[in-house]
Amino acid sequence: MVQKLGTLTETASQTGGPYVHIGCIPTFAGLPGVYPEDLGLSPIAEGAKGEVITITGSIYDGTGWAMRDAMFESWQADATGRYAGQPGADPAVSGFCRFAADKDTGEYTLRTVKPGAVKGHDGRLMAPHISVWIVARGINIGLHTRIYFDDEDNSADPLLARIEQRPRVETLIAKRIAEGHYRFDIRLQGQGETVFLDI
């Protein structure tokens, strides 16, 4: 016998199921009035500093079908690379957003400010990115990924550098399609599968 560690094991995940909207964005789900408004409606408030951008896209299952029932959460730094609560962070940037695939088209929209680069623990800068967490029916444990931007210098980003198959880097990079407007599609499985993170 040896000493007991006294540590616990993380509770097992379970799928958010088809009705995740009821619990997380009830007004969107058709239950208005339970709360004054849905949590995380916008990651920015009036007066947020930086370039306001819109990201749209879809999330596709392994058959290429744009899923109508996925829910997303995003977390990001402000325009100077500070997370909410850190010294000097922009008070108009909460950095957190919840949004869902449209129930008819499957398309999502995220309106935010473009984040600044964030310094990693080793002092190297991570290129501007938005962290994304995805849940839906059929996803047994929420999937983490990141959105980078094709008009930023991503060449020295430590996470992107770890991707062995270089064409897969593209799956994490939003494409600029108009002034202040980017496209970011997510593919859960198969051809062009998005890089998901265990981080």
Place this chain on the structure above:
Amino acid sequence: MTETGRLIPRRRDMHPVPYDPEYKTSLTRSPNLPLLSLESTPSEETGPRFGHGLIGALDNNLILNFSKGAAPAIGERIRVHGRVLDENARPVPHTLVEIWQANAGGRYRHVKDTYFAPLDPNFGGCGRTLTDENGYYEFLTIRPGAYPWPNRGNDWRPMHIHFSVFGHSFGQRLITQAYFEGDPLIARCPIAATVKDRGQLDQLVAPLDMGASRPMDYLAYRFDIVLRGRRQTMFENKPEGM
């Protein structure tokens, strides 16, 4: 913020398998390729915080919150309570816990739920609360009904409540489900069965807690939740090998 340190890597074998033939929807919604494993960065070690100003007086009372206190929901009254801890067995205080569930007949108030069990005009099915300084939370609700769902020929979900927990960092984000002690449908449920470790499945089953129940009012069930912890060491932030 006093919390520092890298997140302890997830033990994926303690979680459900992403691809499980008995849960059909998972077949096309699970990555084929391995996840990219990396040590956490500030992007995962920070996360949104929510204040007490967010929470309304009835938010954790699903019996009354949909009717705004006008009329109680139909069903067996239960209290569901417990603590949110991390892997280091420390409480996670002031963190947001959200729940959602079917009504007593097994019907969700959702446009996509077409099961013919009736809606309860006084039950919405969502609630939220913040843990206190000891990581403790509680909800008052009704026991959700079991219901059939399209999967294999005749699959039924056991009675369950969905839980969403934030912790203090984006990398801790967790959604899970609480089941009820003694429900024979748990052992027949392909979603519960995506958790292959028996001990981990047992941890999703809330025991009856008579000591926390109130005579002539409600039964209680206890459901503790463990989130990822952080590695605590004074060797952090030093060059490798020093």
